[in-house]
Amino acid sequence: RQERYRSLRDVPSWTKDGVAIDLEMNAGLLVDLPQLEESGAAGIGLFRTELQFMVASTMPRASDQERLYAAVLNAAGEKPVTFRTLDVGGDKVLPYISQSPEENPALGYRALRLALDRPGLMRTQLRALLKAAAGRELRVMFPMVTDVGEVEQARELIDRELKHLARFGHPMPAELKIGAMIEVPSTLFQLDELMAVLDFVSVGSNDLFQFFAAVDRGNARVAGRFDDLSVPFLRALRTIVEAGNRHDVPVTLCGEMAGRPLSAMALIGLGFRSISMAPPSIGPVKAMIVEMDVADLEKAMREKLGEAHGAGGLREMLLEYAKAHS
Numbered sequence: 001r002q003e004r005y006r007s008l009r010d011v012p013s014w015t016k017d018g019v020a021i022d023l024e025m026n027a028g029l030l031v032d033l034p035q036l037e038e039s040g041a042a043g044i045g046l047f048r049t050e051l052q053f054m055v056a057s058t059m060p061r062a063s064d065q066e067r068l069y070a071a072v073l074n075a076a077g078e079k080p081v082t083f084r085t086l087d088v089g090g091d092k093v094l095p096y097i098s099q100s101p102e103e104n105p106a107l108g109y110r111a112l113r114l115a116l117d118r119p120g121l122m123r124t125q126l127r128a129l130l131k132a133a134a135g136r137e138l139r140v141m142f143p144m145v146t147d148v149g150e151v152e153q154a155r156e157l158i159d160r161e162l163k164h165l166a167r168f169g170h171p172m173p174a175e176l177k178i179g180a181m182i183e184v185p186s187t188l189f190q191l192d193e194l195m196a197v198l199d200f201v202s203v204g205s206n207d208l209f210q211f212f213a214a215v216d217r218g219n220a221r222v223a224g225r226f227d228d229l230s231v232p233f234l235r236a237l238r239t240i241v242e243a244g245n246r247h248d249v250p251v252t253l254c255g256e257m258a259g260r261p262l263s264a265m266a267l268i269g270l271g272f273r274s275i276s277m278a279p280p281s282i283g284p285v286k287a288m289i290v291e292m293d294v295a296d297l298e299k300a301m302r303e304k305l306g307e308a309h310g311a312g313g314l315r316e317m318l319l320e321y322a323k324a325h326s
């Protein structure tokens with residue numbers, strides 16, 4: 001099997017009926033970078049910048065941040081990299097940032113909420129990113145967006161940093177793309193507003209499912225109880241793809257479900273054409289892709305999701321489809 005996956009590394013990621021699927025990888029530290037070559041990923045769809053902060057005992061200096069981002073961009077070469085700004089707070093505690101205990105950390109003072117309140121931290125990071133990407137494309141993505149107003153505030157911080165760099169004659173990124181994670185259910189009801197101001201979105205299905213189904217992603221007792229291939233969740237994901245198509249805004253998904261072949265198949269059936277996953281999943285997911293036909297799966301899923309449904313989700317139907325196509 002490992003051999004088979006390795007032999008697929010340089011095979012284009014196309015379905016049998018010729019639909020190209022962009023397979024990217026998730027990363028967060030320098031040690032992850034060799035996987036870009038080894039896995040054959042088309043880029044880094046999610047770079048979790050908080051990892052550098054979490055493995056350190058003191059706040060990483062601006063120069064350390066810039067050095068890491070430049071190393072990532074160098075390693076990626078022509079491949080795109082999407083940097084997510086700090087997703088800390090809540091359960092991702094940084095010992096050197098004081099935080100009071102919270103009853104519901106996942107719903108608490110974290111990610112963009114913390115960053116907008118402490119703009120010094122965010123501005124340092126944005127400046128490091130802008131400097132590291134001098135002369136090339138920079139893709140920045142904000143985590144835990146809950147309201148479109150937050151995107152506007154975050155964009156103002158970027159604009160300030162751009163002006164600052166211009167004033168001091170620093171070279172700029174050749175292109176700047178700004179995106180947001182879709183991982184809080186409130187964003188499902190402001191997709192049009194968000195897409196009007198964003199260059200791309202990426203679905204954080206780990207958190208989106210946690211908040212959507214009210215199941216703690218880290219609590220084994222409830223985490224397995226509800227299915228991310230259930231009808232309501234797939235319908236929610238479909239509305240995101242449809243909004244992306246309406247606005248011509250690229251939509252990707254970077255949660256764990258992207259790395260499970262059956263779920264990845266479902267995502268492609270919903271219309272996703274780009275997904276990002278842990279590097280070891282790229283082989284198994286590509287092995288599924290080269291065997292699948294998109295057109296009939298899309299049709300079958302559309303019918304199922306349109307029907308009034310009973311209990312359960314599409315897992316059975318998808319398993320049958322997968323068996324018939326392997």
Ligand code: PEP
Nearest residue numbers: 183204205206207254255
């Ligand atoms: C997610 O929420 O799906 C995601 C990709 O981000 P993280 O797992 O880092 O919260």
Ligand code: MG
Nearest residue numbers: 183204206207
């Ligand atoms: Mg998340």
